[in-house]
Amino acid sequence: MLTHPTLHLLTRLGLTGMAEAFTSLTDNEEVQGLAHAEWLALLLDHEATWRNNRRLALRLRKAKLRHHAVPEDIDYRAPRGLDRRLFDMLLKGDWIKNHENCAIVGPTGVGKSWLGCALGHKACRDNHSVLYTRLPRLFEELDLARGDGRLASRMKSIAAVELLILDDWGLQAIDANARHYLLEILEDRYGRRSTLVTSELPIAKWHELINDPTYADAILDRLLHNAHRLELNGDSMRRPPVLPRP
CATH class of the missing domain: 3.40.50.300 (P-loop containing nucleotide triphosphate hydrolases)
Known part of the structure; x- marks a missing residue:
């Protein structure tokens, strides 16, 4: 698999969550046997989570809440x-x-x-x-x-x-x-x-x-x-x- 070109393309497309997941999953022996569709699902899930966390961090920053209360x-x-x-x-x-x-x-x-x-x-x-x-x-x-x-x-x-x-x-x-x-x-x-x-x-x-x-x-x-x-x-x-x- 052409790791570096793939990472470069993911980054260029703004798919930062997928790029981070691609790096971590490539070295993970437990997922090496996954089918292509399962790999893609994992990458998309990481991208969705990364984007949601980023949006939440932005909303919290703009909210200026006095207390870190959850x-x-x-x-x-x-x-x-x-x-x-x-x-x-x-x-x-x-x-x-x-x-x-x-x-x-x-x-x-x-x-x-x-x-x-x-x-x-x-x-x-x-x-x-x-x-x-x-x-x-x-x-x-x-x-x-x-x-x-x-x-x-x-x-x-x-x-x-x-x-x-x-x-x-x-x-x-x-x-x-x-x-x-x-x-x-x-x-x-x-x-x-x-x-x-x-x-x-x-x-x-x-x-x-x-x-x-x-x-x-x-x-x-x-x-x-x-x-x-x-x-x-x-x-x-x-x-x-x-x-x-x-």
Whole structure:
């Protein structure tokens, strides 16, 4: 078999996964007896896996998730009131396909951001585009974009993301500009894309936080009308365990 010309051709055609597999399989005695069709199937399988891994890495890089959180590492035993049935349903991702929203609410330290990132990671695996941002930082970025004429372009890119994760909802007061940004973002996304928010504030206090009845009604209607609500409780999981006295 003309190894080098074959590798050169695979590389030139952009079939990197097949080229890597061809190199490893050529020296593998266990596959030497395979038929041509079986060899081809192995090479194609490696190419498909290589491309999928590359796409996933790109989606995760663009998502900018705060935590490297994966569904397999979720601790359902921690005493924080995590509804496993609901969260397993969210992990399946149908709510994203149906353009629904999600709110994760609870006191500090119970893992709201981590769980949101786990859902974001699973969405990336499912070939959805994802963007994570802290809401206070997003407002700062949009103010800067407004100042240098990039606001329309930035808002358009936010509207296109299939899952937008807004962390730390309610961490600071929402001023007039922030109210306008929120309404425009949620209006563009309502019924078209999914938005996930995490907050230490109970949902009942969100209307007061927005500090404008008209804007509050419009924003919360678009955010909560079709939102799955995950309400957590308990002590902070960041606190070190209390050791018994000797």
